[in-house]
Amino acid sequence: MAVFPIGIPVNPFRKFGCFLTFRTEVVMASTGNIRSLCSHEVIGFDMDHTLVRYKLPAIRTLVQKCLSTSLIESNKAPSSILDDARALDFLVMKGVVCDKRRGNLLKLSADSNIIMAYHGSRSLSESEITTEYGSGVRIDCVKADLCAGQRSEHYFFFDNYFDSPAIPILAALIDWTDAKLEHKWEPGAKERDYSDIWTPLIEAFNTTFRCGAFKEGTGGFFPTLQKDPEPYVRQVTPGARRWLAELRRQGSQLFVLTSSHSDFAHFLLDYSYGPSWREDFAVVGVNARKPGFFAEPPSSRPFFSLNDHFEKVECSVSDLKQNMVFAQGNCAGLNEFFARLTGKESPKVAYFGDSIRSDVLCLNKGNWDPVAIVEELFVESPSNIPPRVHVSNSVQNGNGCSSPPLAKRAKMEEKSINGTDVDADFDTLRSSAWGSFFAHDGGADTLCANMLQERAYACVPCLPEVAASHENSSSGEHTG
Numbered sequence: 001m002a003v004f005p006i007g008i009p010v011n012p013f014r015k016f017g018c019f020l021t022f023r024t025e026v027v028m029a030s031t032g033n034i035r036s037l038c039s040h041e042v043i044g045f046d047m048d049h050t051l052v053r054y055k056l057p058a059i060r061t062l063v064q065k066c067l068s069t070s071l072i073e074s075n076k077a078p079s080s081i082l083d084d085a086r087a088l089d090f091l092v093m094k095g096v097v098c099d100k101r102r103g104n105l106l107k108l109s110a111d112s113n114i115i116m117a118y119h120g121s122r123s124l125s126e127s128e129i130t131t132e133y134g135s136g137v138r139i140d141c142v143k144a145d146l147c148a149g150q151r152s153e154h155y156f157f158f159d160n161y162f163d164s165p166a167i168p169i170l171a172a173l174i175d176w177t178d179a180k181l182e183h184k185w186e187p188g189a190k191e192r193d194y195s196d197i198w199t200p201l202i203e204a205f206n207t208t209f210r211c212g213a214f215k216e217g218t219g220g221f222f223p224t225l226q227k228d229p230e231p232y233v234r235q236v237t238p239g240a241r242r243w244l245a246e247l248r249r250q251g252s253q254l255f256v257l258t259s260s261h262s263d264f265a266h267f268l269l270d271y272s273y274g275p276s277w278r279e280d281f282a283v284v285g286v287n288a289r290k291p292g293f294f295a296e297p298p299s300s301r302p303f304f305s306l307n308d309h310f311e312k313v314e315c316s317v318s319d320l321k322q323n324m325v326f327a328q329g330n331c332a333g334l335n336e337f338f339a340r341l342t343g344k345e346s347p348k349v350a351y352f353g354d355s356i357r358s359d360v361l362c363l364n365k366g367n368w369d370p371v372a373i374v375e376e377l378f379v380e381s382p383s384n385i386p387p388r389v390h391v392s393n394s395v396q397n398g399n400g401c402s403s404p405p406l407a408k409r410a411k412m413e414e415k416s417i418n419g420t421d422v423d424a425d426f427d428t429l430r431s432s433a434w435g436s437f438f439a440h441d442g443g444a445d446t447l448c449a450n451m452l453q454e455r456a457y458a459c460v461p462c463l464p465e466v467a468a469s470h471e472n473s474s475s476g477e478h479t480g
C-alpha cells in the first residue's frame with residue numbers, strides 16, 4: 001500500500017497547513033502522522049495544469065490572442081481588443097467572479113460578501129459597491145452552484161489558467177461598451193444589461209477549445225501547441241516521474257481523468273512524459289466532462305470506448321479493463337471498476353486536480369479525496385496558518401502573506417529540464433489588482449480559501465514539489 005506524502009491536518013480547520021508539512025521544520029514534526037494516515041489504494045490525476053504543467057505567462061498570452069482573434073473575426077470586439085486587454089493584465093486572478101448583468105468583476109469573501117469589485121477596468125470603492133449592490137449583500141448562489149456542479153445563470157466563476165486570461169478581455173469589452181453609452185456609467189445605474197457581452201466571449205472559447213479543433217487544426221490554440229509545444233508546456237521532472245513509479249511500486253493503482261479530448265491528451269502527455277507514459281497508469285479517462293462526471297446521475301453519463309480518438313461505442317462498466325482508454329463516463333461506474341481492480345469493496349481514492357469547480361468541490365459525491373493543485377501557494381501562504389509553519393526565509397509580499405521558496409530540488413529540476421526559471425511564472429500568479437488569492441487585506445478568507453478549506457483533502461502547489469518533498473522526507477534531508 002502506498003505511503004502518500006500528503007499531510008492530513010490533525011485539526012481539520014488547518015488544511016492549508018498540510019501543504020506546509022512539505023517544508024523544512026514542519027516536515028520533521030508531522031512526517032509520522034503523514035505516513036500513518038495517508039494511504040490510498042487508487043490515486044488519480046487531472047491532466048491540464050496537474051500532470052502537465054504549462055508555462056503560465058506564455059499560455060495566458062496565447063489564450064488571449066486566440067479569444068481576441070475570434071471576437072474580432074465575428075465583429076464582436078474592436079481591432080484593438082488584444083492591446084486593450086494586455087494593458088489590463090493585472091486583473092487576471094483565479095477565483096474572480098463576473099456579474100454578467102452588471103458588467104462587474106467581483107472578489108468574494110468566505111461568506112460570499114463582495115470585498116472588492118471592478119466595473120470593467122474601473123475599481124469600485126466600498127461606498128460604490130454599496131450603491132451598486134446594497135449593504136452587506138451576499139452572492140450565495142455562486143458557491144451553491146459550484147458545489148452542485150452547475151453553472152450559475154448570472155455569475156461566472158473564473159476557475160483556472162485557461163479561462164482567467166479572459167478577465168482583461170471582458171473588462172476591455174465592458175469599457176468599450178460603456179464608451180458608446182450616451183451617459184457615463186455610474187454605480188447603481190441599472191439601465192444597462194451587460195449579459196450580451198458574455199455570449200460572444202463564450203463563443204470565442206468554444207471556437208478556441210472545441211472538440212475537433214485539435215484534429216482540424218483550427219481555433220489557434222491547438223495548432224500553436226501542435227507546431228511547437230516547447231514555449232508553452234513543461235516537461236515532467238525526473239523527480240515527479242520517480243514519485244509516480246514509487247507510488248506504483250508501493251501498490252497504488254494510478255489513473256488519469258481529464259476533460260481534455262483524447263487526441264490532445266495523448267499529444268500533450270507524449271510531449272511532457274514521453275511515449276511510455278501509459279505504463280504508469282492503470283486506466284485513462286478522457287473527455288470526462290467534469291464536474292458532471294461526479295455530479296450528474298450515472299445513467300446520464302455513459303462510458304464510451306475509443307477508436308482512433310473517436311468516441312464510437314457506448315460501453316458498460318463491466319467492459320472497463322486495465323490499460324484501457326475510455327471517454328466520458330461517471331464516478332460511480334469508475335468506483336465499481338476500482339473495486340474490481342483492487343479486490344477491495346471500497347478502495348480509498350485520492351485525486352489531484354487544479355480546478356476548484358471540477359476537481360475539488362463535487363468529489364465528495366464519489367467519496368474521493370481531492371488534493372487541490374494551487375499554484376498560488378508558490379507566491380503566498382494563507383494568512384490563517386500559525387506562524388510556526390512559515391519557512392524561515394519567507395518574504396512578506398505586502399498582503400500579509402509570505403512567499404515560500406520552492407523546494408530546492410524541484411526548482412533545480414524544473415530549470416534543467418524546461419530551460420526556464422519557474423520564477424518567471426510568479427508574476428503571473430500575483431494580481432496587483434486583487435491582492436491575495438486566499439485572503440483580503442491579509443485577514444478574512446476569500447471564497448476560494450473557504451471552499452478549499454471545506455472540501456480539499458490537501459493543497460499543494462504542484463506535483464514536482466510533492467515529489468521533492470517525498471524524496472526529502474524519505475532520505476531524511478530537509479531543504480529550506
Ligand SMILES: [Mg+2]
Nearest residue numbers: 046048049354
Ligand atoms: Mg486541470
